[in-house]
Amino acid sequence: MLLVRNGLLALVALVLLVAGGWTSWGSARYAMGVSGREHGTVKIASCDEERCAGPFTPEGKGRPRDQVSLTEAASPDAGERVTVALRPEGDRAVRTGAAGVLYAWVPFAGALLLASLVVAGGLRWRRTAWGMGLTGAALLVGAWVAL
Structure with missing residues (x-):
C-alpha cells in the first residue's frame, strides 16, 4: 500500500512538472531563440x-x-x-533577452513550487523538495526583478 501511495504521489509531482514545462515551452522557445x-x-x-x-x-x-x-x-x-x-x-x-526568458519560465517555476509541496508532504523527500521549491522561488524572483 505504501508503494502505491508513493507511486501515485510521484506521478502527481511529475504531471505538475510536465504541465508547467509544457506551458512554459510555448513561449520560452521563442524567447530563447530556439x-x-x-x-x-x-x-x-x-x-x-x-x-x-x-x-x-x-x-x-x-x-x-x-x-x-x-x-x-x-x-x-x-x-x-x-x-x-x-x-x-x-x-x-x-x-527576448534575460527578462523574456525568465518571464517565459514562470509557469514552470509555479509548477516547481507546487510539486515541492507534494514531494515534501507526501513523499517526505525534504531535501529534494527544498531544492525544487528554492529553484522555483528563484525563477519567480528573477523574473520579477528582470522585468
Whole structure:
C-alpha cells in the first residue's frame, strides 16, 4: 500500500512538472531563440489590461509590421523599445533577452513550487523538495526583478 501511495504521489509531482514545462515551452522557445522566427524590436505605443502593442521593426530580413502585441506583464512603459521574437501567428510577440526568458519560465517555476509541496508532504523527500521549491522561488524572483 505504501508503494502505491508513493507511486501515485510521484506521478502527481511529475504531471505538475510536465504541465508547467509544457506551458512554459510555448513561449520560452521563442524567447530563447530556439525557434527560427523573426526577431526585432517593438516600440510600445499603448497598453490595455492584458496586452501592450506597438509597431515592429525587424532585425535583418523580415517585414515591418504596423502593430504586434505582447503580454502587458512583460512590457516596459509606453514609448520604450523592447526586443522581441514573433510567434507563428505573426501579430503576437514574445520578449527576448534575460527578462523574456525568465518571464517565459514562470509557469514552470509555479509548477516547481507546487510539486515541492507534494514531494515534501507526501513523499517526505525534504531535501529534494527544498531544492525544487528554492529553484522555483528563484525563477519567480528573477523574473520579477528582470522585468
